[in-house]
Amino acid sequence: MPTIIEAKNLDLWYGQKQALKKINLEIPERQITALIGPSGCGKSTFLRTIDRMNDLVPGVRVEGQMLYAGEDVYSPSVDVTWLRRKIGMVFQKANPFPMSIYDNIAYGPRIHGTRKKSELDEIVEKSLRGAALWDEVKDRLKKSAMGLSGGQQQRLCIARALAVQPDVLLMDESTSALDPGSTMRIEELMRELKKDYTVVIVTHNMQQAARISDRTAFFLLGEMVEVGPTDKIFSTPEDKRTEDYISGRFG
Amino acid sequence: MPTIIEAKNLDLWYGQKQALKKINLEIPERQITALIGPSGCGKSTFLRTIDRMNDLVPGVRVEGQMLYAGEDVYSPSVDVTWLRRKIGMVFQKANPFPMSIYDNIAYGPRIHGTRKKSELDEIVEKSLRGAALWDEVKDRLKKSAMGLSGGQQQRLCIARALAVQPDVLLMDESTSALDPGSTMRIEELMRELKKDYTVVIVTHNMQQAARISDRTAFFLLGEMVEVGPTDKIFSTPEDKRTEDYISGRFG
Amino acid sequence: MDHNEHKETRALSSSRRAYDLILRGLLYFCAAVTCLLLVFVIGYIFVRGLPHITWELLSTSPSYIKDTIGILPNIVNTVYLVVVTLIITLPLGVGAAVYLTEYAQNKKLVAAIEFATETLTGIPSIIFGLVGMLFFCQLLGLQASLLAGSLTLVIVTIPTIIRTTQESLKTVPQSYREAALALGSGKWYMIRTVILPSSIDGIVTGCILAIGRIVGESAALLFTAGMGMSMNNFFGSVDNFVHSSGASLTVALYVYARERAEFDVAFAIAAILMILTLVINLAASLVGRKLKKH
Amino acid sequence: ACGSSSSSTAATTATTSTASSVAETLSGTVNTNGSTSMEDVMGSLIEGFKEIQPGITVNYTGSGSGAGITGAQEGTCDIGLASRDLKDTETGVKQITVAKDGIAIIVNPANPLSDLTIDQIAQLFNGEITNWSEIGGNDAPVVAIGREAGSGTRDGFESITGTEDLCVYQNELTSTGEVIANVASNPDAIGYASLSAVEGDATIKALTVGGVAASEETVLDGSYVIQRNFNFIVSDGTELSAAAQAFVDWATSTEASELIAGAGAVPVAE
Amino acid sequence: MGAMFFACGIIAIAFVLFISLYLIVSGLPAIWEIGIVDFLFGTKWASTAAEPKFGILPFILTSIYGTCGAILIGVPIGFMTSVYLAKIASPKMASIVRPAVDLLAGIPSVVYGLIGMMVLVPAVREAFNLPDGASLFCAIIVLAIMILPSIISVSETALKAVPHEYEEASLALGATQIETIFKVSAPAASSGIAAAVVLGIGRAIGEAMAIMMVAGNVANMPSLFSSVRFLTTAVASEMAYASGLQRQALYSIALVLFVFIMIINVALNTLLKKKED
Ligand SMILES: Nc1ncnc2c1ncn2[C@@H]1O[C@H](COP(=O)(O)OP(=O)(O)OP(=O)(O)O)[C@@H](O)[C@H]1O
Ligand SMILES: Nc1ncnc2c1ncn2[C@@H]1O[C@H](COP(=O)(O)OP(=O)(O)OP(=O)(O)O)[C@@H](O)[C@H]1O
Ligand SMILES: [Mg+2]
Ligand SMILES: [Mg+2]
Numbered sequence A, B: 001m002p003t004i005i006e007a008k009n010l011d012l013w014y015g016q017k018q019a020l021k022k023i024n025l026e027i028p029e030r031q032i033t034a035l036i037g038p039s040g041c042g043k044s045t046f047l048r049t050i051d052r053m054n055d056l057v058p059g060v061r062v063e064g065q066m067l068y069a070g071e072d073v074y075s076p077s078v079d080v081t082w083l084r085r086k087i088g089m090v091f092q093k094a095n096p097f098p099m100s101i102y103d104n105i106a107y108g109p110r111i112h113g114t115r116k117k118s119e120l121d122e123i124v125e126k127s128l129r130g131a132a133l134w135d136e137v138k139d140r141l142k143k144s145a146m147g148l149s150g151g152q153q154q155r156l157c158i159a160r161a162l163a164v165q166p167d168v169l170l171m172d173e174s175t176s177a178l179d180p181g182s183t184m185r186i187e188e189l190m191r192e193l194k195k196d197y198t199v200v201i202v203t204h205n206m207q208q209a210a211r212i213s214d215r216t217a218f219f220l221l222g223e224m225v226e227v228g229p230t231d232k233i234f235s236t237p238e239d240k241r242t243e244d245y246i247s248g249r250f251g
Numbered sequence C: 001m002d003h004n005e006h007k008e009t010r011a012l013s014s015s016r017r018a019y020d021l022i023l024r025g026l027l028y029f030c031a032a033v034t035c036l037l038l039v040f041v042i043g044y045i046f047v048r049g050l051p052h053i054t055w056e057l058l059s060t061s062p063s064y065i066k067d068t069i070g071i072l073p074n075i076v077n078t079v080y081l082v083v084v085t086l087i088i089t090l091p092l093g094v095g096a097a098v099y100l101t102e103y104a105q106n107k108k109l110v111a112a113i114e115f116a117t118e119t120l121t122g123i124p125s126i127i128f129g130l131v132g133m134l135f136f137c138q139l140l141g142l143q144a145s146l147l148a149g150s151l152t153l154v155i156v157t158i159p160t161i162i163r164t165t166q167e168s169l170k171t172v173p174q175s176y177r178e179a180a181l182a183l184g185s186g187k188w189y190m191i192r193t194v195i196l197p198s199s200i201d202g203i204v205t206g207c208i209l210a211i212g213r214i215v216g217e218s219a220a221l222l223f224t225a226g227m228g229m230s231m232n233n234f235f236g237s238v239d240n241f242v243h244s245s246g247a248s249l250t251v252a253l254y255v256y257a258r259e260r261a262e263f264d265v266a267f268a269i270a271a272i273l274m275i276l277t278l279v280i281n282l283a284a285s286l287v288g289r290k291l292k293k294h
Numbered sequence D: 001a002c003g004s005s006s007s008s009t010a011a012t013t014a015t016t017s018t019a020s021s022v023a024e025t026l027s028g029t030v031n032t033n034g035s036t037s038m039e040d041v042m043g044s045l046i047e048g049f050k051e052i053q054p055g056i057t058v059n060y061t062g063s064g065s066g067a068g069i070t071g072a073q074e075g076t077c078d079i080g081l082a083s084r085d086l087k088d089t090e091t092g093v094k095q096i097t098v099a100k101d102g103i104a105i106i107v108n109p110a111n112p113l114s115d116l117t118i119d120q121i122a123q124l125f126n127g128e129i130t131n132w133s134e135i136g137g138n139d140a141p142v143v144a145i146g147r148e149a150g151s152g153t154r155d156g157f158e159s160i161t162g163t164e165d166l167c168v169y170q171n172e173l174t175s176t177g178e179v180i181a182n183v184a185s186n187p188d189a190i191g192y193a194s195l196s197a198v199e200g201d202a203t204i205k206a207l208t209v210g211g212v213a214a215s216e217e218t219v220l221d222g223s224y225v226i227q228r229n230f231n232f233i234v235s236d237g238t239e240l241s242a243a244a245q246a247f248v249d250w251a252t253s254t255e256a257s258e259l260i261a262g263a264g265a266v267p268v269a270e
Numbered sequence E: 001m002g003a004m005f006f007a008c009g010i011i012a013i014a015f016v017l018f019i020s021l022y023l024i025v026s027g028l029p030a031i032w033e034i035g036i037v038d039f040l041f042g043t044k045w046a047s048t049a050a051e052p053k054f055g056i057l058p059f060i061l062t063s064i065y066g067t068c069g070a071i072l073i074g075v076p077i078g079f080m081t082s083v084y085l086a087k088i089a090s091p092k093m094a095s096i097v098r099p100a101v102d103l104l105a106g107i108p109s110v111v112y113g114l115i116g117m118m119v120l121v122p123a124v125r126e127a128f129n130l131p132d133g134a135s136l137f138c139a140i141i142v143l144a145i146m147i148l149p150s151i152i153s154v155s156e157t158a159l160k161a162v163p164h165e166y167e168e169a170s171l172a173l174g175a176t177q178i179e180t181i182f183k184v185s186a187p188a189a190s191s192g193i194a195a196a197v198v199l200g201i202g203r204a205i206g207e208a209m210a211i212m213m214v215a216g217n218v219a220n221m222p223s224l225f226s227s228v229r230f231l232t233t234a235v236a237s238e239m240a241y242a243s244g245l246q247r248q249a250l251y252s253i254a255l256v257l258f259v260f261i262m263i264i265n266v267a268l269n270t271l272l273k274k275k276e277d
C-alpha cells in the first residue's frame, strides 16, 4: 500500500514542554492504523498535528516534517482549510452542531461552495448511508441533531466528516464515550470505511485496536516506540516496553 | 446490653417513593452496629432518621416509631437540637467549617452555652485526644481546618462531634473517601470509642463491617432483611439474600 | 480521489475569501470604533476635568458673594446617601437572600420573588424618582431630602444586594449546613456562624455594586433629594438628619452643566466620578476573583 | 405639612418680630425650592443669613417657579420660590414679595441688532418673523429659546408680550442658566432670562426694549416694561418653622437690601 | 427569625407591587379623563396651555424611534466588538479592552449627557447646518454608546459559553475561523445575544438624564433633526411643577413607560430561561 501520511523527525512543543519527540511514522493508504499508549503519551497531539488542529493551541511549535500526499502540511503553500477538508476528524465526544441533522451534514459542503439543493440532498443521503445512519434518521432530517442518542450523534459526526469527501479520517477515542452496542456499530462502520478512506484511530481499548486495526503504533512519553502490523505488535512486540504495556503491566 | 435506639414498624417516604418499609431494629448501647446493603437500599435514610436530619429534605413523611432512650424522636416533646446533640453524626465527606481547628471543635459547645475560655480549651483538648488527633494539631489550633489532610479532617469531624458529649455516634461511610492508612486509624478510633459511645456505621466495605462491628444489619430495597451478631451474619446468615449479597453475588 | 481536483480547489475560492475579508474587516472596524470611543470618552473627560480638580474645589462650599465654587457639600451628600442607603438596604437584601436560599419552601413564592427582583432591576430610575417623590417626599412628609433620596435608593439597590448575596449563598456547601445542624445548632445560629461568614465575599461584592449604582444615580435623586449646594450639618439635630436636602455629585454635575454653565466644574466632577467608577470596578473584580478561588 | 415638621428650635421662644436683631440663635434646616431666576438672589441671601444665624442651613433647589409653588402647596419644601405672582387658581399658599426683577431679552454678542420693540419681540417668538434679515439683522434663521411651561420667567415674558401659548420654541430649557448658555453658544438665538443673572455676563448681549435698557433704575421706575416680582411662597395653613420664619423676616427686611441689589435684583423693602 | 427573613423576602415583591399599583392607581384616572385614544394617539402635548392638550403620541414615537435607532447602531457594533473580544483579540488586548468596557458601563449617565451636550450637540449643529443641534439624532447616538457596554459584555458571555467542540468540529471540516464564528458560534449563542439586545432596549427606553441633556425637550412629533421629548424626559421635565390633571397625566406617561418595561422584562426572562434549557 502506498503511504499517504508520513511523519519525519517530528518534534512538537507546547510552550516549554515537548510533547512529541522525533516521531517517524508512515501511515499507509486505505488501512486502519491504531495509535495506542498510556494517557498523556502524545497520541492526540500526533493526530491533531496531521490536520493542523494544533494550530489553535497558543504556543505550539513544530519541527521536522508531517507529509500528506508527499507535501509538508506546514509548508506555506498548503491552505489549512483545504488540508482539513481532505483530512476529516471525529472527536472523542460527539459534537454535532445545534442545528438540524440535515444542516449538520450540509454544513461542510455549503462552506466549500455547494449551494444547490438537489446536490446537497444527494450528499446528505450518501453521507448518512456511508455512516450507516440513513435508515434511522431519514424521516427526521429537519429535526435537531441534539435529539439523537450518543451513538447516533457520533455516527452523525462521521457522516458530517464524510460529506466533504475527505481522503483520511482521524478518530480520537471516538467510541470511548459510547455503550458497547454503539461501539460495535461504529467499528463495523470503520471496517466498511477503509475500502475508500484511510483511517487513523486513537484508542485506549486494546481489544478494539486488536479487533479492527491493520497496523498499530505504540507511543510512550512522546516517543513512537514501535509500529507494525497489529497481529505482530500484539503477539510478538519487539520492544520490552510495548510488551509491558500490552500485557497490562502499566498505563 | 440495653437497647438505646429502637425502630418500630418504621416507614419513610420521600414524596411518593417509599424508602424504608416497616423497619424493626434494636441498637444496643456501647457496641458498633454496622448497616450494610446495596446502594439505594435505605441505609443512609435510616441513619438520618435517627437524628432527624431527614427533616431537611422537603416532602419527607415518617410513620411508625424511632425510639431513642425509650422516647419517640418524632414526638412533639422532643427538641431536635437536644436530640442532635445527644446523637452525633459524621458524614461521608469530611466537612469541617472554614474556621480554625479550635473554633471547629468549640462550635458545638458554644451553641450549647459553654462560653468560658478555660472550659472550651479543656473540651477542645479532650475531644481532639478522643479522636486521636491532638498530637498532630496541638501546635496549630488557630490555623484553618481546611489545611488538614483528608484523613485528619475526618478525625476532626469526629472530634467535633465528640465535643458536645453525645451518647451515640452515627457514621455514614465515613472512611470511604480516605486512603487505607487513614481508614485504619479511624477504625482503631472506633474501637476505642465504643467504650463510651454507641456507634452506628454505614459501610460498603464488607471487610470493614466484619473487622470492627459487633452487630450487622442487612438492608435491601428499603427493608431490613436480617440483623444479628456480625460473626453470624457473615458466616451463617439465615436469609438467602443476605448470603448472596455477602458472597458478592449482587450489589 | 482525483489528484488534479486537489490542485484546482486548493486555495480558498474567491467568494469565500471575500466573505472572510469583509467580515474580518467589519470585526476590526467595529472593535476599533468601540476602542476609539473608549479612548475618546475616557480621555476627553480626564483632559477636560483633571486640570480643574483643585484642593479648593474639593474642600469648600460654593459662595455667591465671593463667586467661588466648591463641591465639598456634594461629596458629603454622596457619602450620606451611600451610608444611609446601605445601612437600610443591606440587612433587607441579605435577609431576603437568606430567606430565598435557606428558608423558602414554596417554589412559587421563590420564583415570584426572583421575578420581582429582576423586574426591579429593569425599572428606569425616572420611575423610581417619580414614585419616591410622591411617596417619601409628599405622603410621608419627608420633603425633598437626602433621607427621601436614600429611601428611594434602597428600592433601587435592593435587587443587586439580593442577587449577589444569593449567588454566593448558593455556593456554600450543603455539608456545612448539615454539619452545623447535626451538632444541634439552631437554624439562625447556623446561618450567623457558618453560612453568612462563608458568603461574605458575595455580600461585599453586592455592597460595592450598590455603591456604584448610588454614586452614578441621578434621575431618581433629582426629584427626591433636591439640589441644595450648601453644607448640611446632618448630625446637628434629628431635624437636620431627616430633612436636609442636597445634591449628590451626579446631580451637582447636572446642575453645574445645565443650569449654571460652569463646564469646568462639571468636567471636574465627571473626572472624579470616573475615577470613583474605576476604583469601584477594580474593587468588585478583586473581590469577585477572591470569590472564585473559594 | 410644610412648616410644622420642618424645623426644630434650639431656643424655644420663636419670635415673629421683624428684623433678626442677632438676638436668639436658632438651628435647623430650611429647604427652599423653585425659581431659577432667583438663584443669584437666593445664593446671596443664604450666605448673608448664615453669618447671622450660623445654626440654620438654608438649601436652595432651582427647579422653576411652578415647582416652587407646587412644592409649597404640597409641603415638599419649606419655602417655595416664584418669579411670578400667584394666580387665582393657586390656593392654599400666599406670596411674600422680596424683590423686583427685569426679564432681559438676550441675543448672542455676534448679533448686530441692539434694540427691539415689544411687537418685534412677540413676532420673533410666535413665528411671524423667521429670519433675522426681516428686521435688519443677518440673513439667518431665528432660533427662539424658551423656558419650560412652569417657569415664572416664561409666564412673565409671555403675558407681557402677549404671546401666551403662541410661542414657537426651538428649545425649551428648564433653567435661567441654560438659556444663557444656549444663547451664548448659538449666534442666531434669542432668549429671555432674569436680569439678575444676565448683568455682568459678557457671553450674551441684553437688548434694549423700545429704547430702554434694563437696569435696576428702569425696572424700579417702570420704564423697562418686561418685569415681574420675586416672591416667597408659603403655606396658608401651616405655620413656618422658627428657622424658616426667621429667614423670611430677615430677607424681607432692609438688612438684606444690599445683598439683593448686589445680586442684580431690585429690593422692595422699605 | 424565620418570620423576619420572610418579611425581608417579601419586601422585593412588595416594592414591585407597590410601584405597579401606585402607577396604575395614579395613572389611570388621567387616561380615563382625557380619553385613551386622545391620550395615546393625540399628537399635541400642551399641558399648561389655556386649553390643555394631552396627546403623548410624540413621546411614544420618540421613545420607539430613539430606542430602535440606538439598537440599530449599538447592536451591530457591540456584537462585532464582543466577537472580537471573545474570539479574535489577543489575551493581552482583551485584558485591556474589557475593563475599559466595564468602565464605560459604570460611568454615570449624566457624564454621557455632559459629553453629548458639549461635544456632540455643537458638532451636529455644525455638520448638518442646523439652527440647534439638540435633537433625536444626538439622543440616538448617546443611547447607542450607553447601551454598547451591556451589549458587549452579555453577548461576549454568550459567545464564550459556546462549547469549544462546536468550533473544533467546524474547523476540522475546513471552515475558516470567520466562517466558524458566524456560522456556528454566533447561531449557537443566539439566545444570549438576543438577551443582550433586549437588555439594550430596556436600557435605552428607560434612560432619562443623558437624553434630557441632548434632545432639546420640545414636545414635537419626532424627526431625526428636531428637538424631541421621550417618555422618560416628558415625565422628568414637568414633574417638578405639575399639578392637577397635568400631574396625573405624567403618571399616565410613567404607566405607559412601565408597561413597555414590563413587556421587555418578560421577554428577557423568557429568553434567559430558554438559554438555560
Ligand atoms: N494544549 C496543551 N497545552 C499544553 N500541554 C498540552 C496540551 N495538550 C496536551 N498537552 C500535553 O502534551 C502531552 C501529550 O498530550 P496528549 O493529549 O497528546 O496525550 P494523549 O496520549 O492523547 O493522552 P490521553 O490518552 O489521555 O488522551 C501531555 O503531557 C499533555 O499534558
Ligand atoms: N432526598 C431524597 N429525595 C428523594 N429520594 C431520595 C432522597 N434521598 C434518597 N432517596 C431515595 O431513597 C432511597 C434510599 O436512599 P439512601 O440514600 O438511603 O440509600 P443508601 O442505602 O444510603 O445508598 P448508598 O449506599 O448509595 O448511599 C434511594 O432510592 C434514593 O434514591
Ligand atoms: Mg488524547
Ligand atoms: Mg448512603
Ligand SMILES: O=P([O-])([O-])[O-]
Binding pocket: D034, D035, D036, D037, D038, D063, D064, D065, D066, D082, D083, D147, D150, D151, D152, D153, D154, D174, D175, D176
Ligand atoms: O426659573 P423661573 O424663575 O423662570 O421660574
